[in-house]
Amino acid sequence: MDKTKTPPLNPEKRRHKAALTAASENRVDYKKELEAAARNMILIHDPEVLIRMTADTIVDKLKVRHVSVLLGEKDGYVLSLSRGRKQPKLPVGMARVDKENPIIVFFKRFNDKIIFKRRAVLYSQAKALLKSGVIKDKLRSILEHLLYQMEIFGASACVPSYIREDLLGVLMLGSKEDNSDFADEEVDFFIALASHMAMAIRNAQLFKNLEEELERKKQLFIRTTIALAAAIEAKDHYTHGHTTRVTNISMQIARQLGESEFPGINDRFIENLEFASLLHDIGKIGIPEYILNKQGPLNDEERRMIRKHPSIGVGIIKSIKELERAVEGVRYHHERYDGLGYPDGLKGNDIPLIASIISVADSYDAMTTDRPYRHRLSKNDAFAEIRELSGSQFDPRVTRAFFELYQQNRI
Amino acid sequence: MDKTKTPPLNPEKRRHKAALTAASENRVDYKKELEAAARNMILIHDPEVLIRMTADTIVDKLKVRHVSVLLGEKDGYVLSLSRGRKQPKLPVGMARVDKENPIIVFFKRFNDKIIFKRRAVLYSQAKALLKSGVIKDKLRSILEHLLYQMEIFGASACVPSYIREDLLGVLMLGSKEDNSDFADEEVDFFIALASHMAMAIRNAQLFKNLEEELERKKQLFIRTTIALAAAIEAKDHYTHGHTTRVTNISMQIARQLGESEFPGINDRFIENLEFASLLHDIGKIGIPEYILNKQGPLNDEERRMIRKHPSIGVGIIKSIKELERAVEGVRYHHERYDGLGYPDGLKGNDIPLIASIISVADSYDAMTTDRPYRHRLSKNDAFAEIRELSGSQFDPRVTRAFFELYQQNRI
Numbered sequence: 008m009d010k011t012k013t014p015p016l017n018p019e020k021r022r023h024k025a026a027l028t029a030a031s032e033n034r035v036d037y038k039k040e041l042e043a044a045a046r047n048m049i050l051i052h053d054p055e056v057l058i059r060m061t062a063d064t065i066v067d068k069l070k071v072r073h074v075s076v077l078l079g080e081k082d083g084y085v086l087s088l089s090r091g092r093k094q095p096k097l098p099v100g101m102a103r104v105d106k107e108n109p110i111i112v113f114f115k116r117f118n119d120k121i122i123f124k125r126r127a128v129l130y131s132q133a134k135a136l137l138k139s140g141v142i143k144d145k146l147r148s149i150l151e152h153l154l155y156q157m158e159i160f161g162a163s164a165c166v167p168s169y170i171r172e173d174l175l176g177v178l179m180l181g182s183k184e185d186n187s188d189f190a191d192e193e194v195d196f197f198i199a200l201a202s203h204m205a206m207a208i209r210n211a212q213l214f215k216n217l218e219e220e221l222e223r224k225k226q227l228f229i230r231t232t233i234a235l236a237a238a239i240e241a242k243d244h245y246t247h248g249h250t251t252r253v254t255n256i257s258m259q260i261a262r263q264l265g266e267s268e269f270p271g272i273n274d275r276f277i278e279n280l281e282f283a284s285l286l287h288d289i290g291k292i293g294i295p296e297y298i299l300n301k302q303g304p305l306n307d308e309e310r311r312m313i314r315k316h317p318s319i320g321v322g323i324i325k326s327i328k329e330l331e332r333a334v335e336g337v338r339y340h341h342e343r344y345d346g347l348g349y350p351d352g353l354k355g356n357d358i359p360l361i362a363s364i365i366s367v368a369d370s371y372d373a374m375t376t377d378r379p380y381r382h383r384l385s386k387n388d389a390f391a392e393i394r395e396l397s398g399s400q401f402d403p404r405v406t407r408a409f410f411e412l413y414q415q416n417r418i
Numbered sequence: 419m420d421k422t423k424t425p426p427l428n429p430e431k432r433r434h435k436a437a438l439t440a441a442s443e444n445r446v447d448y449k450k451e452l453e454a455a456a457r458n459m460i461l462i463h464d465p466e467v468l469i470r471m472t473a474d475t476i477v478d479k480l481k482v483r484h485v486s487v488l489l490g491e492k493d494g495y496v497l498s499l500s501r502g503r504k505q506p507k508l509p510v511g512m513a514r515v516d517k518e519n520p521i522i523v524f525f526k527r528f529n530d531k532i533i534f535k536r537r538a539v540l541y542s543q544a545k546a547l548l549k550s551g552v553i554k555d556k557l558r559s560i561l562e563h564l565l566y567q568m569e570i571f572g573a574s575a576c577v578p579s580y581i582r583e584d585l586l587g588v589l590m591l592g593s594k595e596d597n598s599d600f601a602d603e604e605v606d607f608f609i610a611l612a613s614h615m616a617m618a619i620r621n622a623q624l625f626k627n628l629e630e631e632l633e634r635k636k637q638l639f640i641r642t643t644i645a646l647a648a649a650i651e652a653k654d655h656y657t658h659g660h661t662t663r664v665t666n667i668s669m670q671i672a673r674q675l676g677e678s679e680f681p682g683i684n685d686r687f688i689e690n691l692e693f694a695s696l697l698h699d700i701g702k703i704g705i706p707e708y709i710l711n712k713q714g715p716l717n718d719e720e721r722r723m724i725r726k727h728p729s730i731g732v733g734i735i736k737s738i739k740e741l742e743r744a745v746e747g748v749r750y751h752h753e754r755y756d757g758l759g760y761p762d763g764l765k766g767n768d769i770p771l772i773a774s775i776i777s778v779a780d781s782y783d784a785m786t787t788d789r790p791y792r793h794r795l796s797k798n799d800a801f802a803e804i805r806e807l808s809g810s811q812f813d814p815r816v817t818r819a820f821f822e823l824y825q826q827n828r829i
Contacts, residue, residue, distance in 0.1 A: 038449050042610050045456035049617045050624075199453050206460045210621065213461075217628045224635035227740035228642065231697075234734045235646050238703045286642075292649045296707055323645045329638035 035068050037196045044200055048207035052214040054078075055087070058176075061204045062090040065180060069193060072181035075160060077104060077111075079175055084111055091181060109152035114167040115174050117149055125194050127166045130157050164189055168201035175205045232285040239292050243299040246288075249372055254284035256368035259418065263408040264364075271360060275332075280361050283336025287365050290320030290337070304380055314349050317341055336361040340369055343400045356402075363402035367393065367409055370400070446479050448607045455611055459618035463625040465489075466498070469587075472615045473501040476591065480604060483592035486571060488515060488522075490586055495522055502592060520563035525578040526585050528560055536605050538577045541568050575600055579612035586616045643696040650703050654710040657699075660783055665695035667779035670829060674819040675775075682771060686743075691772050694747025698776050701731030701748070715791055725760050728752055747772040751780055754811045767813075774813035778804065778820055781811070 044064055051057055062074040073091030077084040086102035104111060113128070123132065133154055136142055142150055157165060162179035169175060178201055183189070189197075236250035261280050265272040291299060294316055298309050305313065320337040324330045339353060339362030346354030358366075374389040384392065390413050397406035412418045455475055462468055473485040484502030488495040497513035515522060524539070534543070544565055547553055553561055568576060573590035580586060589612055594600070600608075647661035672691050676683040702710060705727055709720050716724065731748040735741045750764060750773030757765030769777075785800040795803065801824050808817035823829045 038452075041449075041453065042456070042613075045453070045460075046613060046617050049456075049460050049614075049621050052624075202453075202457060203460075206457050210460050213463075214625070214628070217625070217632065221628065221632045221635060223740055224632060224639060227693075227738065228635060228639040230738040230740070231639065231735065232642060234738060235700070235703070238700075238730075238734050241704065282638075289646070289649075292646070292703070293652065319649075323649050324642065327638065327641040327645060329634055329641065 037192060040064065040068055041196065041199050041203070045203045048203055049210070051207065052211045054208045054211050057204055057207045057211060058088050059090070061178070061200055062088055064200065065178070065197065066091045069196075070184040072184060073161065074181065075162070075179045077177045077179065079173075082106075084108070084176065087176070104156075108156065109149055110156050110165060110177055111174065113149055113153045114165070114177060117146060125191070125198055127164060127194050127198055128153065128157070129189060129194070130154065130163050131188060164194070164197070166194075166197040166201045168205040170205045170209050175208060229281070229285060232282075232289075236285065236289065239289065242296050243291060246376070249376070250285060250288065252372045253287065253365065253368045254281060256371060256418065257281070257284040257364050259412055260364050260368060260405060260408050263412050264404070267408075269404070269408075276361070279332040280336060280364060282330055283333035283340075283361055284365055284368065286320060286324055286330070286333065287337050287340050287369065288316060288320070289323055290316035290318065292323070293319035314341070318350055333361070335359040336365050338362070340365040342366070344402050345399045348400075358402065360402075360405075363405045367401050367405050370396075371409070448603060451475060451479055452607065452610055452614070456614045459614055460621070462618065463622040465619045465622050468615055468618045468622060469499050470501070472589070472611055473499055475611065476589070476608065477502045480607075481595040483595060484572065485592065486573070486590045488588045488590065490584075493517075495519070495587065498587070515567075519567065520560055521567050521576060521588055522585065524560055524564045525576075525588060528557060536602070536609055538575055538605050538609055539564065539568070540600060540605070541565065541574050542599060575605070575608070577605075577608040577612050579616040581616045581620050586619060640692070640696060643693075643700075647696065647700065650700065653707050654702060657787070660787070661696060661699065663783045664698065664776065664779045665692060667782060667829065668692070668695040668775050670823055671775050671779060671816060671819050674823050675815070678819075680815070680819075687772070690743040691747060691775060693741055694744035694751075694772055695776055695779065697731060697735055697741070697744065698748050698751050698780065699727060699731070700734055701727035701729065703734070704730035725752070729761055744772070746770040747776050749773070751776040753777070755813050756810045759811075769813065771813075771816075774816045778812050778816050781807075782820075 044060070048057055048060065051060070058076050058078065062076060065071050065074050071091065073089065075086055075090070076088045078087040083103050083105040106112075106115075123129075133150060137147065137150060137154070153165075157163075157179070160179045161181055163182040164180040166178040166180065167174060167176075168178065178197065180189075180197070233251055233254075237247070240246045240249055257280055258277060261272055261277050265277070294313055298305065298312055301309065317338050317340060321334055324337065325334055336359070338350070339358055342348035342351065342353045342358045342362060343366075344355060344358065344363070346352050371389055371393060374384045374392060375386060377383045390410070393401060393406055393409065397403045409418070455471070459468055459471065462471070469487050469489065473487060476482050476485050482502065484500065486497055486501070487499045489498040494514050494516040496515075517523075517526075534540075544561060548558065548561060548565070564576075568574075568590070571590045572592055574593040575591040577589040577591065578585060578587075579589065589608065591600075591608070644662055644665075648658070651657045651660055668691055669688065672683055672688050676688070705724055709716065709723055712720065728749050728751060732745055735748065736745055747770070749761070750769055753759035753762065753764045753769045753773060754777075755766060755769065755774070757763050782800055782804060785795045785803060786797060788794045801821070804812060804817055804820065808814045820829070
């Protein structure tokens, strides 16, 4: 269109032009804002952050007084966020609307672009439409109810957010700070932004599902290993629950070491430690039952047999790639700091940390449960004994972390 | 700016305006195309598809003769895609450029927006710049080499795709079909599109990492269960490798049933079947070793004991939420179709399909391996025996699928 020959504007167009001019004075480059939003949203996998970003963009860039978001949940829509300088007096998370609420009904069933060109409802535009009398019957009633709801939420505009045909949520926008009407360009921006938000939230949901499935698979491994360890323990009448307790104590010690930024303690180490702790006695599956069940003291040959359990355990798991960093914990959890342990007689810092941690946890649990050859020690006596053996049987770095836990009443 | 008082265009601006007009005649709404691309890209988690989409958008919407994409890999950049009506004569996947290639060097080190306003290189613009003599020394040499590379690839424009400061890849665009220069608006579009592509590819990579981690955790469970089953099998001298073979056969039968769209066979069923097959004999951990190891025939009491293994297995896994659908396979894998099996004497279709499948796989493997009481059957004899027992011991629906596998030489 040749700008030199613009026809006189009708009142509707004049209002839009005023709004446009106001917007351009604020120097909002909608295209740039949209692009930036789309780019930023894609790597954010938290729906709450995505909604907050969307609302902040609207409040900050378009000087809208407030933005609330109704977000779809299982049984209805919940007010998930309220943002802006002047907010409606509705507590977030408390306000719920059910699926029969006129806002939801309108955007689910009646928003077929015939009524409003842009799939968004502007309060003033809808009010004018009702006044004109062209809207009749059921639709008129729905629209009247919708406007009443918008009054409750103090909304000048409702912008739906769809994923394909599913209504993910509705953005409810307050009036602009300069009290101007929303320009077409602004409504287009809201619609596009709401659409980007919807896609980003769906992406985030897919991510969350995958993360949950990952956690389920990890739990499957952990619980099955515990169950099998328990079945093996069932043959060794004195060790019921031993594997679970050793695993818990090991993890606590590692986290305590991590808090003082001990070198090498990270999420991967802690996971390997967890796996190694779960499997540390798995080799007992290869020890004859009569030895595990024997009530009296073991003779030399029997002791020699039972000392094979770390190596048998390694034999069982060594070909499992995902456990390659856990193997050392299984192999060396009966080594001693002074080199008098088994199977290899490793000494001091030659013993991998993963094994030194399991060694303390394993010994503490053995001391505090009844065994064929002696009654259990009290918690305090067991701690005293471990302190006594620090530097001979146990790695002092590990016993230090263990005592910190004890002093803080965390074990 | 007041459009009524436009000053006369200089030649550079006139060229741009011509290109702009050409574009607007083709009615390309860049904003809309970008939005659509950003929206579509976010839920695509396959880098190849994302690159193809980007190239197709450029070829289709902007009538560019061809688009190639150099994509960063470990040791360099590979020509990952070549698209368009007239492609350069370079086979995709074959052309590699190393990190010292002038295209890569330029976009990694020299593209600081000082040389070209828009982080993209237009051949004609760069050529003019060199001619003008303002570019000197090392940069001149780099730019000359860059233009030579663009000639090899037949590229009129190179558009970099960054993730933050990392160069993910470079889009190489051929000339436009109408031979017009690229307008600023078009270059902006390429840059924005390349940026969206980069973010979508990063998102896809995060997805892929998560999926791989999920597969690793599943394998951890599977391999550990197999290793522990093998340790249990070690006590039962005749069943070495039994668990792995039964699991493989069960899965094949289920997939065969799935091919004929048997009701209830889906990915979830097959996963539960896999878990149940892996664990079907886990209850043997609770059977005294002397019974598992006995060379001669079992007496009634011993047989009664060994028949407890399904129930013991259930006892071990029943509290594991992730295995709740697998429990039935463990519990009922010794039931018979005629109701004469154990532990509950279930009959016909009352036996869960998951158990009926394991029953056939378990029996076939038992028949084809040596056992204390008899030598193994040949494959053909075992199939004949299972056919004979179809409808009495075995569910005919399962044996049918099993025979289809046999006839197709797949077992």
